[in-house]
Amino acid sequence: MNDWQDVKNVVVVGLGITGLSVVKYLDRYHPNIxxxxxxxxxxxPGLSExxxxxxxxxxxxxxxxxxxxxxxxINPGIALATPEIQQVIQTGTPVVGDIELFAWHVDQPVIAITGSNGKSTVTDLTGKMAAATGLRVAVGGNIGIPALDLIDESVELYVLELSSFQLETTSHLKLKAAAFLNLSEDHMDRYRDIEGYRQAKLRIFNHAQAAIVNCDDPLTFPDTFSGAVVTFSISQAADFSVQYIDECEYLVADGRPVIACDQLKLVGRHNLANVLTVLxxxxxxxIGYEKGLDTLKSYTGLTHRCQVVADNRGIQWVNDSKATNVASTLAxxxxxxxxxxxxxxxxxxxxGADFSPLAPVLNSLNVRLCCFGRDGQQFMRLHPAAKQYETMADVITDIAPQLSEGDIVMLSPSCASFDQFQNFMARGDAFAALAHQYA
Incomplete structure (x- = not known):
């Protein structure tokens, strides 16, 4: 349904940034509703606005x-399974999210990215490289600015990060290209099982011309798809892959070397997969990405994502606050x-996550596991050198006198932040402030 003529009354469920963007959109483009x-x-939040x-x-x-x-x-934070929403659905009244309204409105090309981890980096870098080619680009969705606030007739390309929650209520989003980066256990307090989570994310391909999928994670492949299926991998043959050429590791597109891996400033093997996806x-x-390669070479990643916030006396402080699930910490x-x-x-x-996959990796490292927050206790059994604290500040106060050259202090919590912080950004900012205080 995208015919507004029969819509006289709209109810927006859930305010905040997204709900407010919906209200403002309706006020601007459909003032008679x-x-x-x-x-x-x-x-x-947002009530006063x-x-x-x-x-x-x-x-x-x-x-x-x-x-x-x-x-x-409805706001993406509200599950379709909520009894009051189910009652609406059963009466036949359409229930959609902000991305569906965006889909009804926009005619310009759109690229979208989903996945359990890495989607913010891919979205941000895609936008920056596209802009470097001279296009007027708008970036947002589940990252930064809500999609409806991006709408502008002068925009030549939209790049959206989309969560599974947003995709649940999206049915008509037409995409030039869509990427499903990876799938790992997350939001198990919302979904019955991981397959339900996967099916929500697969909705990104419903009206996409090209599906970008991960050879190293077959669960990202669509069950059925009529467009072009394009693969990436950092460990095996794929359309976009990593290969050694003359003893140097390169990112390769369709058999053509694009850039040497050692020219990238991004840290970690997972970021090679992210860059391949962007290409x-x-x-x-x-879009000819060749004009964006200088931007790629200088790109250092997102705030709160494996970001070195202090490096003093040979001690690195790494803010990975955006690691809100196990797979992200593993990466x-x-x-x-x-x-x-x-x-x-x-x-x-x-x-509701299972943290046990961290144990074998932790056991291979010289690590002190510092557990804090509401569910910190659940990490205690993962490593013999685990210690429990009440807050992140308590952790830093305790460990700061013990730090020496070569040590790394990393916040990569595998958990959401809202027990003690407004969001993961606030948690990362608090960590950075502590790092600067003690570094």
Whole structure:
């Protein structure tokens, strides 16, 4: 459904950044539609920024408003399985998210990226390399700016990071190229099993011309797909791969060397896979990435993602706060060169995850495991040199006097942050501040 003429009443469920972007979009482009907001929080973020005349029901549900709606737009943080939303679906009223509204509106080319890990880096780098070719590019979605806030007639290419939550309510997004980077256990408090999580992510390919998939993770392949399936791999033959040429390791596209791996500033093998994905996305969106290679060479990655925030007395402090699941922490550890002791900070809100896959990797490292936050206790059994703390600040206060040259202090928590912080960015900023205090 993308015919607005029958829509007279819209209910936006969930405010915050995304909900506010939906309200502002409707106010700008569909001013004759009546809009109401429901948020079960008593004082939802964004409330003071609502346009004049928009009613907001706070602190619970308003079934009367839902029953009268022609269209319900829900925040990605609200599961479709929520009983009140299921009741709406059963009456036949469409329930969509902000990305579906974006899909109805936009005619310009769109690239999109999903996956359990690495999607923010791929999205950011894709946008920067595309912009380096001279295109007017807008980047956002699940990273940075909400998709509806990006809409501008002058934009020549949109690059979106999409979460499984966003994809659940998206049905008509047409994409020049879409990438599914990898799949690992995450959000098991939302999905029945990992297959349910996978199926949500596979929706990214529903209307894509090219599907960029990971040879090293067959679960990223679509079950059925009529367009071009394009593969990448850092360990085997693929359309975009890593190969040795004259004893030098290169990123290779369709058999052609693109750039030597040692020319990249990004750290870790997982980032080679990320760059291969970017090259594949750009090529299959019809964008000549050659003009963006200087941008690629100078790219150092995202804040909060394997970011060295302090390096003093030979001690490195690494902010990997965006590692909110086990696979992301494993990726950070796989790219690590360690001369001394690794002080690894883990913990927060575990989201029902199994942390045991960390144990064999930790046992191969000279590591002190520093566990904090609500679910920190769950990490204690993973390594004999594990110690529990209440907060991240408690960890740093304890270990700072013990640090010596060659040591690395890394925040890569494998958990969400909202037990003690507003978001992973706030957690990373707090770590960086502590690093500068003690470095």
């Amino acid at each position: 009546a809009v109401k907001v429901i948020d079960t929080r008593e004082n939802p 609502l346009p004049a005349g928009i009613a907001c029901h706070q602190g619970g549900w308003c079934n009367e408003w839902l029953a009268a709606a022609d269209l319900v737009v 594949a996305l750009l090529q299959h969106a019809g 950070a550890l796989s790219g690590l060169t360690l001369k001394g002791t690794l002080y690894l900070l883990v913990g927060g809100v575990g989201k």
